[in-house]
Amino acid sequence: MATNNNNYITELVDQYGRNRTSLMPILQGVVERKNFISDQDMTEIAKELDLSAAQVYGTATFYAFLETKPRGQFVIRVCKTITCDMHGKRSIVQTIEDMLKIKVGETTPNNKFTLLETNCLGWCHEGPAMLINEKPYSGLTPEKVHDILSEYIHK
Amino acid sequence: MSDTKLKRVDLIFGEYSNVKYKVLTDTIKRSNDEILEDLLESGLRGRGGAGFPTAMKWKFTAQAPGEEKFVVCNADEGEPGTFKDREILSRVPRKVFSGMAICGKVIGAKRGYIYLRGEYKFLLPELNKELEGYHESAKAIGLDFSIEIRLGSGAYICGEESALFESMEGNRGEPRNKPPYPTTYGYLGKPTVINNVETFVNVMMIMRLGPIQFKLLGTTDSRGSKVFSVSGDTPIPGIYELELGMPLDRFVDEFGDGDTKAVQVGGASGFCVPRKKFKDTVIGFEGVPTGGSMMLFNSSRSMFNVLHNYLEFFEEESCGQCTPCRVGCQQLRKGIVAVKKGDKKFLYLDQLMKLSESMKLTAKCGLGQSVANSFSSIVYNFKEEMIY
Known part of the structure; x- marks a missing residue:
C-alpha cells in the first residue's frame, strides 16, 4: 500500500517486540533517529503493533519529548521552572535567540536547531539549565551559552 | 562541626561494602x-x-x-x-x-x-x-x-x-x-x-x-534520614542528607542567605511556609512532608511570580483527563493575573481559594489535588503581593 521505505520502523519493532508495551521505546527510537515522528511513521507503527493509528497518535502526542512536528537536528530545551527562572533563564533564552536568530518554539532555516522551553530538568541547584538533545548543561551564563552553542554550530 | 548545625547523615551516599552486593x-x-x-x-x-x-x-x-x-x-x-x-x-x-x-x-x-x-x-x-x-x-x-x-x-x-x-x-x-x-x-x-x-x-x-x-535517626513519625534537594536563594545549594523531623527555622539558619522570606517545602505541589511560621514548622510526616524539595526565596522575590510559575507548570503538566484539574489550573492562573491587573476585585482571591479547595476534593489524582497546597499557602500568606 504505502510506498514506505521506513526501514527504521521495522528495525525498532524487531528490536523491542510487537507489543503495546514496546510502543514508548519504539516512539523514542524514532525521535532519536530522525528528530520527530511523522504521521506516516505513526501509521506504520500502528500496523506493525496491530493497533489503531489513533492509539499510536494518542500516545505520541501526550509526551513533550515525543515530537510530532519536524524539529532541528539539535533540540535545545531551556528549563523555565522557578529556580532557573530566578537565576537568569531569561538572559539565557535571549542569548540563544540572538545567536540563532529564532524565537522560542522555532527551528532554524537549516533545520539544525530548535529552541524550546521546558519544565523542571532537575538541575535546580545549578540553574539555569538546558538540555541539548539528551545532554544537560547547567550553571549557565550568557558567555557559557555562547561557547557551547558555537561548538554546536560548527558541528 | 558545632552543635548548632543540623546533623549530617551519610547513609544513602556512604560507601559500598567491600564485597560486591x-x-x-x-x-x-x-x-x-x-x-x-x-x-x-x-x-x-x-x-x-x-x-x-x-x-x-x-x-x-x-x-x-x-x-x-x-x-x-x-x-x-x-x-x-x-x-x-x-x-x-x-x-x-x-x-x-x-x-x-x-x-x-x-x-x-x-x-x-x-x-x-x-x-x-x-x-x-x-x-x-x-x-x-x-x-x-x-x-x-x-x-x-x-x-x-x-x-x-x-x-x-x-x-x-x-x-x-x-x-x-x-x-x-x-x-x-x-x-x-x-x-x-x-x-x-x-x-x-x-x-x-x-x-x-x-x-x-x-x-x-x-x-x-x-530508628536512631529521625522522630517517632518520621524515622531515618532524608536526602534534601536545596535550591533557590541559598549560598550553598545542593544535595544534603539530613535527619527527618528538623525544625524549619534551624534549616533556614543553615541554608538561608540571611534574608529568607519563605521556603517552599515539597516542590510546586508542596507548601509555602512564610518566615513567621519557620519556628513552628517541622519537616517530616508529623509536620510538613516533603519528597526532598526545599526551595528558598528571599525578600527580593515576588511571590506572585513564584505562584504564577507553579500554576503555569501545573497547567502544562495536567494530563487533561479530569475537569477539575484541567480547567482548574487554567482558571487559577488566569484568576491571579486578573486580580493583579485590577480586572478583578481582590475578593476574587477568595473565590479562587474555593476553587482550589474543590480541586483538592474532586481531582482524580495527586496532581490536581495538590495544586491547592501551594496555591492556598501562597495566597493566604502573601495576599498583599497577589494584589499590589
Missing part, C-alpha cells in the same frame, strides 16, 4: 517474614513524598493473589526543586538495584523496572553498565531477578504511580482510578510494588544496619 547476598538468605519484620520495625515510610509505610506496601503485594508480580522503581523525578534521585542513581546505583532485588525476593517477583525520566537519559549508558554487573552478581548468588530501565518522555504526571504504569504499557500517561491499588493491580494489571529510588536505598541500608540503628 554483600548486603543483597546476605539478605536473600533470610526469610521473607524476617525481612518484612525488620522493615516494619524500622518505621520506613516511602520517600517519594506520600509516606506510605513501605513494609505494608510490600506485605500487601506479597499476599496479593497472582503468579506474576513486578517491582517498579519510580525514577520519574519531576517535582520542581527535586534532583536527589539523579544524584542517587549516578552515585550509588548498586544500592538501588539491591533494594529492588530484596523487594523482588519478598513479594515473589522476577522482574523489576526502573522508570527513568527522559530528562535523565544521559544517565543511561552508565546505568546499563552497572546493571550488567548486577545481573552477573545476581546469577552468581542464584537470584532470579532481572532489572530493566524504561525511559519516560517528559511528562511530570508519569511520576504518579498509575500514570507511570500506563506509560510503561504504551498508553497516554493518564492516572487510573483507585482502588484498585498497585499492590493488587499495577503494571499490566499484576500486583506491583512501586517505590521511590530513595526508598529502595533505605531498604538496603536497613538490611545492612538493622532497624534499631536506622
Whole structure:
C-alpha cells in the first residue's frame, strides 16, 4: 500500500517486540533517529503493533519529548521552572535567540536547531539549565551559552 | 562541626561494602517474614513524598493473589526543586538495584523496572553498565531477578504511580482510578510494588544496619534520614542528607542567605511556609512532608511570580483527563493575573481559594489535588503581593 521505505520502523519493532508495551521505546527510537515522528511513521507503527493509528497518535502526542512536528537536528530545551527562572533563564533564552536568530518554539532555516522551553530538568541547584538533545548543561551564563552553542554550530 | 548545625547523615551516599552486593547476598538468605519484620520495625515510610509505610506496601503485594508480580522503581523525578534521585542513581546505583532485588525476593517477583525520566537519559549508558554487573552478581548468588530501565518522555504526571504504569504499557500517561491499588493491580494489571529510588536505598541500608540503628535517626513519625534537594536563594545549594523531623527555622539558619522570606517545602505541589511560621514548622510526616524539595526565596522575590510559575507548570503538566484539574489550573492562573491587573476585585482571591479547595476534593489524582497546597499557602500568606 504505502510506498514506505521506513526501514527504521521495522528495525525498532524487531528490536523491542510487537507489543503495546514496546510502543514508548519504539516512539523514542524514532525521535532519536530522525528528530520527530511523522504521521506516516505513526501509521506504520500502528500496523506493525496491530493497533489503531489513533492509539499510536494518542500516545505520541501526550509526551513533550515525543515530537510530532519536524524539529532541528539539535533540540535545545531551556528549563523555565522557578529556580532557573530566578537565576537568569531569561538572559539565557535571549542569548540563544540572538545567536540563532529564532524565537522560542522555532527551528532554524537549516533545520539544525530548535529552541524550546521546558519544565523542571532537575538541575535546580545549578540553574539555569538546558538540555541539548539528551545532554544537560547547567550553571549557565550568557558567555557559557555562547561557547557551547558555537561548538554546536560548527558541528 | 558545632552543635548548632543540623546533623549530617551519610547513609544513602556512604560507601559500598567491600564485597560486591554483600548486603543483597546476605539478605536473600533470610526469610521473607524476617525481612518484612525488620522493615516494619524500622518505621520506613516511602520517600517519594506520600509516606506510605513501605513494609505494608510490600506485605500487601506479597499476599496479593497472582503468579506474576513486578517491582517498579519510580525514577520519574519531576517535582520542581527535586534532583536527589539523579544524584542517587549516578552515585550509588548498586544500592538501588539491591533494594529492588530484596523487594523482588519478598513479594515473589522476577522482574523489576526502573522508570527513568527522559530528562535523565544521559544517565543511561552508565546505568546499563552497572546493571550488567548486577545481573552477573545476581546469577552468581542464584537470584532470579532481572532489572530493566524504561525511559519516560517528559511528562511530570508519569511520576504518579498509575500514570507511570500506563506509560510503561504504551498508553497516554493518564492516572487510573483507585482502588484498585498497585499492590493488587499495577503494571499490566499484576500486583506491583512501586517505590521511590530513595526508598529502595533505605531498604538496603536497613538490611545492612538493622532497624534499631536506622530508628536512631529521625522522630517517632518520621524515622531515618532524608536526602534534601536545596535550591533557590541559598549560598550553598545542593544535595544534603539530613535527619527527618528538623525544625524549619534551624534549616533556614543553615541554608538561608540571611534574608529568607519563605521556603517552599515539597516542590510546586508542596507548601509555602512564610518566615513567621519557620519556628513552628517541622519537616517530616508529623509536620510538613516533603519528597526532598526545599526551595528558598528571599525578600527580593515576588511571590506572585513564584505562584504564577507553579500554576503555569501545573497547567502544562495536567494530563487533561479530569475537569477539575484541567480547567482548574487554567482558571487559577488566569484568576491571579486578573486580580493583579485590577480586572478583578481582590475578593476574587477568595473565590479562587474555593476553587482550589474543590480541586483538592474532586481531582482524580495527586496532581490536581495538590495544586491547592501551594496555591492556598501562597495566597493566604502573601495576599498583599497577589494584589499590589
